[in-house]
Amino acid sequence: MVNVLNSNENQINRIKELLAEKDNMKAYVHSFGCQLNVSDGEKIKGLLKKIGYSFTEDTSEADLIILNTCAVRENAEDRVLGIVGSMKHLKELKPDLIIGISGCMTAQEHVVERIKKSYPQVDFVLGTSAIHSLPTLLLDCLNGARFSADIAEYADFSESQEQVRESSYKASVPIMFGCNNFCTYCIVPYVRGRERSRKAEEIIKEVKGLAADGYKEIMLLGQNVNSYGNDLKESLTFPQLLRELDKIEGDFVIRFMSSHPKDATKELLDAIIECKKVAKHLHLPVQSGSNEILAAMNRRYTTEKYLEIVDYLRNYDADFSITTDLIVGFPNETADDFEKTLDLIKRVRYDNIYSFIYSKRTGTKAAEIEDKISDDEKSQRMRRLLDVQREITTESYKRFKGKTLRVLADGESRKKKGFLTGKSNEFIIVEFEGDASLIGQFVDVKITDAMNWAVAGELVKKENKMDIIEMTRELGKAIQQDERYVAYTLAKTANDNDAELQTLINDFDKKRTSLNEELSKEDKNTDMIKALDEDIKDVYSRIMSNQNMMIFNGAKNALEQLISEVNQIVTMCANGEDPDTCQVSHGCSGSCSTCGGCH
Numbered sequence: 001m002v003n004v005l006n007s008n009e010n011q012i013n014r015i016k017e018l019l020a021e022k023d024n025m026k027a028y029v030h031s032f033g034c035q036l037n038v039s040d041g042e043k044i045k046g047l048l049k050k051i052g053y054s055f056t057e058d059t060s061e062a063d064l065i066i067l068n069t070c071a072v073r074e075n076a077e078d079r080v081l082g083i084v085g086s087m088k089h090l091k092e093l094k095p096d097l098i099i100g101i102s103g104c105m106t107a108q109e110h111v112v113e114r115i116k117k118s119y120p121q122v123d124f125v126l127g128t129s130a131i132h133s134l135p136t137l138l139l140d141c142l143n144g145a146r147f148s149a150d151i152a153e154y155a156d157f158s159e160s161q162e163q164v165r166e167s168s169y170k171a172s173v174p175i176m177f178g179c180n181n182f183c184t185y186c187i188v189p190y191v192r193g194r195e196r197s198r199k200a201e202e203i204i205k206e207v208k209g210l211a212a213d214g215y216k217e218i219m220l221l222g223q224n225v226n227s228y229g230n231d232l233k234e235s236l237t238f239p240q241l242l243r244e245l246d247k248i249e250g251d252f253v254i255r256f257m258s259s260h261p262k263d264a265t266k267e268l269l270d271a272i273i274e275c276k277k278v279a280k281h282l283h284l285p286v287q288s289g290s291n292e293i294l295a296a297m298n299r300r301y302t303t304e305k306y307l308e309i310v311d312y313l314r315n316y317d318a319d320f321s322i323t324t325d326l327i328v329g330f331p332n333e334t335a336d337d338f339e340k341t342l343d344l345i346k347r348v349r350y351d352n353i354y355s356f357i358y359s360k361r362t363g364t365k366a367a368e369i370e371d372k373i374s375d376d377e378k379s380q381r382m383r384r385l386l387d388v389q390r391e392i393t394t395e396s397y398k399r400f401k402g403k404t405l406r407v408l409a410d411g412e413s414r415k416k417k418g419f420l421t422g423k424s425n426e427f428i429i430v431e432f433e434g435d436a437s438l439i440g441q442f443v444d445v446k447i448t449d450a451m452n453w454a455v456a457g458e459l460v461k462k463e464n465k466m467d468i469i470e471m472t473r474e475l476g477k478a479i480q481q482d483e484r485y486v487a488y489t490l491a492k493t494a495n496d497n498d499a500e501l502q503t504l505i506n507d508f509d510k511k512r513t514s515l516n517e518e519l520s521k522e523d524k525n526t527d528m529i530k531a532l533d534e535d536i537k538d539v540y541s542r543i544m545s546n547q548n549m550m551i552f553n554g555a556k557n558a559l560e561q562l563i564s565e566v567n568q569i570v571t572m573c574a575n576g577e578d579p580d581t582c583q584v585s586h587g588c589s590g591s592c593s594t595c596g597g598c599h
């Protein structure tokens with residue numbers, strides 16, 4: 001890998017020479033799918049930043065477009081290829097435009113051949129473990145190569161790759177890559193390779209740096225984090241790693257995903273319970289409540305074993321938050337198998353479930369099974385599952401009423417002006433009234449209401465400290481004078497005045513209302529539900545690909561970055577900390593007339 005990095009430096013310098021005469025080269029990078037993909041996209045951006053690219057959310061402005069793809073479901077691949085097809089006209093308008101495909105799709109040779117044959121506008125393909133090869137492929141393109149690819153599986157990886165993180169207060173930290181489990185429905189082991197763990201000291205170093213930079217949420221990532229370290233000699237186990245990370249100074253919460261039930265040991269559960277910074281929430285994918293289906297999936301645990309894990313946590317805290325993944329309609333799932341799944345979710349009482357109708361993936365064992373279940377039957381089962389879970393969530397969330405939850409404010413509410421949403425330690429969505437400058441901070445919220453998707457409450461003011469609400473209101477006035485806020489308001493106005501976009505948004509809202517009304521009926525029309533669901537997906541895709549909407553999203557991200565930058569200063573002042581320390585820690589210039597804390 002050292003030789004590869006040295007070669008990269010030479011290639012990066014060569015690319016800089018080739019691009020020297022071109023002004024402000026821009027790259028558009030979009031990641032689809034899981035958080036590991038998002039993390040890979042951040043590394044791709046890190047390399048591009050080092051080369052000299054700036055970034056844009058508008059494909060028409062881009063000199064380089066990279067789509068970082070997902071292959072978990074077939075429709076995800078179809079969606080990406082549809083977008084790639086639509087980019088043909090961009091290439092015609094700008095012949096020097098470079099288009100690349102990265103991510104899990106590229107690990108499938110038949111997909112790469114299809115791209116090479118049918119999508120001549122694509123210049124290169126980059127494998128999931130070959131991100132370090134990006135400079136090589138770019139240099140090939142700049143030197144006139146028709147098509148370049150690196151989809152090899154590399155056992156080693158660089159610990160020194162810079163990342164351009166999408167958030168200034170939430171960070172994903174991959175601790176391992178690949179998977180050895182080979183669940184029969186899953187393509188991941190074939191596109192991500194075998195398990196490869198990062199060294200514990202490198203992970204600890206990265207988290208320490210993020211904590212020092214003020215990050216509030218650290219998400220540890222891996223296809224199965226519970227098997228972390230199994231491939232390393234004298235490595236920490238995952239529970240031991242959690243305990244080491246828990247010792248790091250700073251005000252942040254540790255989360256992780258995904259966790260495989262077969263490796264969820266008592267040691268792990270004790271670490272979750274005892275570590276102060278580890279969130280009191282476990283996402284534990286069960287996939288099915290039928291032992292027969294679990295065996296067919298090659299999950300290597302039973303429902304009885306799974307429930308032992310649940311009971312251990314609930315004996316510690318009867319309200320311990322558990323979420324899960326479920327697959328409906330696995331090949332030849334019987335009505336009895338499905339009823340067992342319903343029985344399981346009633347027994348566990350999940351706070352939330354992420355459910356999917358089985359998607360056949362070419363190359364997996366399950367794809368070879370003759371499936372005798374009709375699509376209509378699968379859809380009916382999914383509706384029943386969601387109805388049962390909706391009732392459970394509505395009732396379960398009532399347990400939070402009257403309690404005060406610590407919440408990481410994460411964004412403005414889409415439904416209520418002047419309201420924010422965030423996630424509690426228990427991974428529950430919380431909605432509350434508050435100023436946007438609170439985004440990226442921990443706040444205390446007293447819960448007053450429970451819904452079937454979230455809880456709602458009121459901010460709790462801290463005594464003997466500066467009135468942070470009043471301070472943030474004053475600071476908000478100063479923010480409105482910043483050029484990033486101005487760009488945001490202009491982009492929002494353009495959105496509001498885009499008749500075609502507003503028509504799409506209205507159409508989306510009407511179709512979503514129609515779908516909710518149909519779902520609430522006792523005698524549901526499954527054909528109508530399926531048609532509405534497909535229409536909604538289509539309209540949403542058209543909304544998000546609208547040029548004004550893409551510009552708006554970019555301006556919104558820039559504004560959120562500005563808000564995050566001042567949050568750290570506000571927090572120190574509100575806590576009564578030394579303004580001199582504030583200046584040293586956060587680089588404050590002392591020029592915020594509305595703050596006063598640094599003067």
